[in-house]
Amino acid sequence: MNASRKKTAVADIDRSVYDIRDRVDASYRVEEGLTPKIVNEIAVAKNDPEWMRLFRLKSLQVYNRLPMPGWGPPLDGLNMGEIVTYIRPNTQMRANWSEVPDDIKNTFERLGIPEAERKSLAGVGAQYDSEVVYHNVREEVRRQGVIYTDMESAIRDPEYGPMVKRHFMKLVPPEDHKFVALHGAVWSGGSFVYVPPGVQVEIPLQSYFRLNAPGAGQFEHTLIIVGDGASVHFIEGCSAPKYNVANLHAGCVELYVGKNARLRYSTIENWSKNMYNLNTKRALVEEGGTVEWVSGSFGSHTSYLYPMSILNGEGARMEFTGITFAGKGQELDTGAKVVHAAPHTYSNINTKSISKDGGWCTYRSSVVIPAGSHGCKSSVSCESLMLDDRSRSDTIPVMDIRNDDVDVGHEAKIGRISDDAIFYLMSRGISEEDARAMIVTGFAEPIAKELPVEYAVEMNNLIKLEMEGAIG
Amino acid sequence: MTMKLQIAHANKLPSPTWFRLGINGTEIGETVPGIKPYGGKCLSKELPAGVEVSFDPFPAPEVSTGIGDEARDFAEDHRSCGATVRVPDGLKAEKPVFLGYRIDETNPAVVDVNTVVAGEGSEVTVVMSYTSPRDFAGFHAGLTKLYAGRNAVIRLVQVQLLGDGCVGWDDVGAVCAEGGEAGVIQAELGGRSAFAGVKAKLEGRASRLSLDSIYFGDRKRSIDINYVAQHIGRKTKSEIHASGALLDESRKTFRGTIDFLTGAKRAVGHESEYTLLFSPKVVNRSAPLILCAEEDVEGQHAASSGKVERNLLFYLMTRGLSELDAKKLLIEAQFRPVTDRIPDGALRDAVLDYVKERLGSIESVS
Numbered sequence: 001m002n003a004s005r006k007k008t009a010v011a012d013i014d015r016s017v018y019d020i021r022d023r024v025d026a027s028y029r030v031e032e033g034l035t036p037k038i039v040n041e042i043a044v045a046k047n048d049p050e051w052m053r054l055f056r057l058k059s060l061q062v063y064n065r066l067p068m069p070g071w072g073p074p075l076d077g078l079n080m081g082e083i084v085t086y087i088r089p090n091t092q093m094r095a096n097w098s099e100v101p102d103d104i105k106n107t108f109e110r111l112g113i114p115e116a117e118r119k120s121l122a123g124v125g126a127q128y129d130s131e132v133v134y135h136n137v138r139e140e141v142r143r144q145g146v147i148y149t150d151m152e153s154a155i156r157d158p159e160y161g162p163m164v165k166r167h168f169m170k171l172v173p174p175e176d177h178k179f180v181a182l183h184g185a186v187w188s189g190g191s192f193v194y195v196p197p198g199v200q201v202e203i204p205l206q207s208y209f210r211l212n213a214p215g216a217g218q219f220e221h222t223l224i225i226v227g228d229g230a231s232v233h234f235i236e237g238c239s240a241p242k243y244n245v246a247n248l249h250a251g252c253v254e255l256y257v258g259k260n261a262r263l264r265y266s267t268i269e270n271w272s273k274n275m276y277n278l279n280t281k282r283a284l285v286e287e288g289g290t291v292e293w294v295s296g297s298f299g300s301h302t303s304y305l306y307p308m309s310i311l312n313g314e315g316a317r318m319e320f321t322g323i324t325f326a327g328k329g330q331e332l333d334t335g336a337k338v339v340h341a342a343p344h345t346y347s348n349i350n351t352k353s354i355s356k357d358g359g360w361c362t363y364r365s366s367v368v369i370p371a372g373s374h375g376c377k378s379s380v381s382c383e384s385l386m387l388d389d390r391s392r393s394d395t396i397p398v399m400d401i402r403n404d405d406v407d408v409g410h411e412a413k414i415g416r417i418s419d420d421a422i423f424y425l426m427s428r429g430i431s432e433e434d435a436r437a438m439i440v441t442g443f444a445e446p447i448a449k450e451l452p453v454e455y456a457v458e459m460n461n462l463i464k465l466e467m468e469g470a471i472g
Numbered sequence: 473m474t475m476k477l478q479i480a481h482a483n484k485l486p487s488p489t490w491f492r493l494g495i496n497g498t499e500i501g502e503t504v505p506g507i508k509p510y511g512g513k514c515l516s517k518e519l520p521a522g523v524e525v526s527f528d529p530f531p532a533p534e535v536s537t538g539i540g541d542e543a544r545d546f547a548e549d550h551r552s553c554g555a556t557v558r559v560p561d562g563l564k565a566e567k568p569v570f571l572g573y574r575i576d577e578t579n580p581a582v583v584d585v586n587t588v589v590a591g592e593g594s595e596v597t598v599v600m601s602y603t604s605p606r607d608f609a610g611f612h613a614g615l616t617k618l619y620a621g622r623n624a625v626i627r628l629v630q631v632q633l634l635g636d637g638c639v640g641w642d643d644v645g646a647v648c649a650e651g652g653e654a655g656v657i658q659a660e661l662g663g664r665s666a667f668a669g670v671k672a673k674l675e676g677r678a679s680r681l682s683l684d685s686i687y688f689g690d691r692k693r694s695i696d697i698n699y700v701a702q703h704i705g706r707k708t709k710s711e712i713h714a715s716g717a718l719l720d721e722s723r724k725t726f727r728g729t730i731d732f733l734t735g736a737k738r739a740v741g742h743e744s745e746y747t748l749l750f751s752p753k754v755v756n757r758s759a760p761l762i763l764c765a766e767e768d769v770e771g772q773h774a775a776s777s778g779k780v781e782r783n784l785l786f787y788l789m790t791r792g793l794s795e796l797d798a799k800k801l802l803i804e805a806q807f808r809p810v811t812d813r814i815p816d817g818a819l820r821d822a823v824l825d826y827v828k829e830r831l832g833s834i835e836s837v838s
Binding site for chain 2: 071366374
């Protein structure tokens, strides 16, 4: 083989810690499938208020009416008749890890959640299958007036319940697409965050979602309201052990960012490779507000994931930084959407993807600037690295511009590791192995530096590089 | 007599995206004048020595085109005229073949099917123009099939200067053998509703597509474009570059795809689109795609749109131009790199005059 065209071997993600399965010990579960009876059962089991029960049933009607998406990766392997939509673990929600059952606690210990909470988080929520099993927030954050709790408690809270009702699935209505309608019908768990105006939450909050049961779905709902002039960093992690049946994740995230507020939403998604990850995330950003998305997609069999930002007030901004790594058997369709719904709004999208061993990455985006939104700027950059010719990488961006007073730019690159770059680094005295390692690490670096330290370390562990070698 | 034209799927994006964006393809639904055999000659100048031209349908192998199968089949089925240009092996034609189609009272609907077959090592340039009276409401459907043999070069220049009432399309399909090249220039400057498409299958090793396109939208003009470079062979190369200007309430949709198939090792594809916007009521939509199933390739695309750069405008105004004249000059400059490559002075002047006339009617741009 010609030395200059050797290929870099990037090892598969080491999933051993994520693949440890617990015995399924459910206190309650519904039958497989999706019927009005099952949806009613979920409403009763969760002690929903009547408005929520009716909302679920209406969402089910919408789900049955809407077609499957006809534009993304195939969803043939997903049979809703075989999915269990609600499994309650055999425990109540606790605020102390010592009270969480050992098997569940040990799982979260292995994932490093309690340790991260002790070291660097202002609050933690941990969901196991369909229900939150642990939720806690630091006293000093609570004293600031910050609410961080599970969604069920928030809905029933006399003070915050009406606020939740006003916002719940208003930004992402069930009519939006089939799988968000499904979410509306069977959602369970998730977190509610309210940051009062002017409050700066200095250290991050984190929710971790673990799906343990085979053939199950997880449908958590995250609702974050950041008051005017406030700021917070929210981290979301998710994983599941691998089974030979399809699992489904159809979560929904609604973010309301007030005037001059700032919200950073970081996600490391590491679902197992039998997971259909059909998640919907959307932010509404008011005047002068900023939403920053940091997104790492490593797991799942199939992903549809495009966080959307609606820049609703003058001077609103969005930043999206994402990395996607697709290995054998994975079709990860990821990207971002932005609507510049107000004048002088700004968006910046920066993504990287790596495809290897038959993996398929698709970058998909839309930038929409309606008539009247003058003075807007948008910049999109996506880079894709192909590591073998069994893999695939597509970029499918769309720009829809409806006035002239804009500055819109898009650029994309796709290719292999550059021979010239290797040659240059070798000419500076660096070995070929180190040069290749440096280039792949450098490729992911802009994303890694946006992550909290522990997650950057996790990402580097996930993309374990084995230079010199074997592929091709 | 008129006929109802309905093309359900035109300019289809090779890989679809969200339906609600409405960019996965378009429909062409128009009532058009009845189609009858073309009256008059379409060969407008003397032929280059050695090049054969016939005007009967040519049984060429089926080819995929940019606008798509429905438009291609419509043209084949309703052919009213067209030429087949054959260039023998090794012949390098010294001057272009000129085909001019006039849409007017005599020929209100023109469906021209043209084929260019370039033998091994040959070279030919074919220049096609479509014109009509300024306000004429006619119809034009053009299908042009290019077959570039080994190391052959086909240069196709298509200039569409139709009147404000016309609807039409220019649909091109190209197949390039080893070392073959299709060089296409499309100038979509007129018509009420214009569709353009080019699809090139780069089958042979080191085959190439170069595609330069300009478009100009003013009033309520609509322009819909779909370009696809399909890299099949090793070391194939594509360059797709489009630029244009949109004024008034004009609408433009641009789709450009570089598609690297497995096996297209060392292929290189570059694509760019630059659009100048001059009105708060324009609609400018772009979908520049790269589809990649081969590792050892280099693909890049870039797109930008916005107003004229202020510094540039300021500089021109310091030289004595009014803001309106400076903007007109910049629009003309946007087209110049492409119009300068039209290999005929008279046609080049006609294009520039056409643009100037259109610009002349503009009283203000934002």
